[in-house]
């Protein structure tokens with residue numbers, strides 16, 4: 001499966017990309033993640049997401065488990081993907097329920113990219 005940049009029509013290669021965003025307390029957060037990056041370096045990328053949805057809270061907050069026991073909280077109401085933390089630390093704090101939502105988290109994650117434009 002070849003992935004192409006929609007702007008340049010060249011192949012994407014597997015690399016890392018990063019986004020900087022401002023947290024609620026005003027501090028800046030750097031988020032680095034694996035991504036398909038345009039060979040032209042035009043700035044286009046697609047996140048490579050390898051996670052499993054393991055729990056949820058309310059209807060729009062999900063706990064995503066990544067490799068190495070790292071987990072992230074995904075808040076679809078505010079469209080925020082929080083930085084990774086140890087999954088046990090997250091589960092020990094707060095109340096989590098079994099996943100019952102049918103939402104397509106993979107699809108929803110595409111909109112989450114806008115996190116870099118998020119301001120408080």
Ligand SMILES: [Zn+2]
Pocket residue numbers: 005006007008009010038039040041042043044
């Ligand atoms: Zn490109």
